[in-house]
Amino acid sequence: MKKFVTLVLLTLLLLTSSFTLPAIAVEPTDGAQIFSVHCAGCHINGSNIIRRGKNLKKSALKKYGMDSIEAIASIVTNGKNNMSAYKDRLTKEQIQSVAAYVLEQAETGWH
Template sequence: MQKLLRLILLVLLILTTAFTLPVSAVDTANGTAVFSVHCAGCHINGGNIVRRGKNLKKKALKKYSMDSIEAITSIVTNGKSNMSAYKDRLTEQQIQDVAAYVLEQAEKDWR
């Protein structure tokens, strides 16, 4: 009976490990630091000093389909129009962290 129980537990452990996707932890504290150094010049308090309507507020992010980690990381990485690309200046982790920070702040209305 104990052997059967051990076998079942071993199989469950293997299945759990095999089918669990790795999680990339984001660090919004790091995202805050990255944002203050690289983004706040144009996006202070979630605004946009270059193009007012293209700000980082929840409504604008949704309007321009930028309300996901994937969309924000893409534009931070590759840039678009007046937005500079940061793929050569930031690591992938820093980009993920700042994207998470932007979404978190948009939810809080940048308060």
């Protein structure tokens, strides 16, 4: 009986040390991933399903003074009108990453 218990314990030890635990999900730091998870629901391909004119295209960003990383980061952080604030959901680094991504996509026409 003692050999059996020892064998079971060794087997369990080998099994638990052979497999790693699944990684805990963390928020992405890549701007495209962040945009896909948090923004694309309303801003798919730079559009705006809530207010058409307030899209993320280069001309609209320029028209509304949102054509800089700082301006985009500010609105992502604090929100405005129908735009939710993300300061409690994203880190400053993530907000900077998504702002840079939005500006880059606007420059290339969201292609």
